[in-house]
Amino acid sequence: MTDPRVELVDVVDDDDRVIGTVTRAEMRRRNLQHRSVGIAVLGTDGRLLVHRRAEDKDVWPGRWDLAVGGVVAAGEDYATAAVREVGEEIGVDAGPGTGVELRPVGAGRYADDDVASLVRCYAIVHDGPFRFDDGEVIEVRWVDRAALDELMSTATFVPDSIAMLLPLLDLG
Numbered sequence: 001m002t003d004p005r006v007e008l009v010d011v012v013d014d015d016d017r018v019i020g021t022v023t024r025a026e027m028r029r030r031n032l033q034h035r036s037v038g039i040a041v042l043g044t045d046g047r048l049l050v051h052r053r054a055e056d057k058d059v060w061p062g063r064w065d066l067a068v069g070g071v072v073a074a075g076e077d078y079a080t081a082a083v084r085e086v087g088e089e090i091g092v093d094a095g096p097g098t099g100v101e102l103r104p105v106g107a108g109r110y111a112d113d114d115v116a117s118l119v120r121c122y123a124i125v126h127d128g129p130f131r132f133d134d135g136e137v138i139e140v141r142w143v144d145r146a147a148l149d150e151l152m153s154t155a156t157f158v159p160d161s162i163a164m165l166l167p168l169l170d171l172g
Contacts, residue, residue: 005058008035008074016118020025021074028058033109034115037082037167038067039102040123043142048171049090049130050148052139053158056167064151065168067121068137078120086124091131100124106168110160119143119164125156145171 010018011032020032027034041049047099055061068089072081075093082102085096096101106121130140143151148171152162 006122007071009071011037012118014118014142024071025056027071031114031116033067033111033118035072035078036082036115036117036119036160037072037078037081037085038069038161039086039094039103040067040121040169041086041092041164042123042137042169043127044124044133045123046170046172047142048169050141050143050151051137052155054136054138057136064155064157064158066148066157067156067165071117072160079122083122088134089132089136091129092124092126100126106164106165110164112159115160117160119160121165121168122158123169143171 005023007024008021009024009027011020011027012023012035013019022032043049049063051068052064052065053061069082069085072078079102082095086092092100094102101124103123104120105123108119110117110119
């Protein structure tokens with residue numbers, strides 16, 4: 001596996017135009033605006049798969065997340081990145097012809113002291129099985145809205161998926 005710190009990332013302006021390409025490490029160090037994707041994984045029963053991020057992640061290590069996903073690579077489009085991330089993080093092939101529909105649910109801009117990104121949000125319905133081969137996910141849970149609220153009251157979540165994805169989900 002390639003060291004993620006040396007992966008190339010497109011830096012984009014507020015209109016999503018590429019204005020430069022840098023390593024992921026430089027993007028993080030300078031908090032440069034880039035493209036990212038977040039994919040909610042919903043079960044056929046409507047529950048959401050949430051996960052805890054590995055302790056060696058370059059941003060928000062060890063925090064809980066509502067979405068699989070991440071940084072769009074240089075030259076990659078959002079949908080391709082979403083398919084790639086679902087495969088890398090949970091071992092599900094969501095590409096064309098797989099029967100797994102990658103459904104766009106929203107988009108926007110997220111920025112704080114750690115991250116500046118233009119985000120595209122997607123959802124898939126899949127009950128597993130899942131594989132967590134890349135080591136980015138260290139714990140998972142299926143949650144309904146009540147269980148999510150309870151977990152959010154005791155655990156720290158990544159702020160971008162709370163801000164960008166949670167308002168788009170109907171968890172009952």
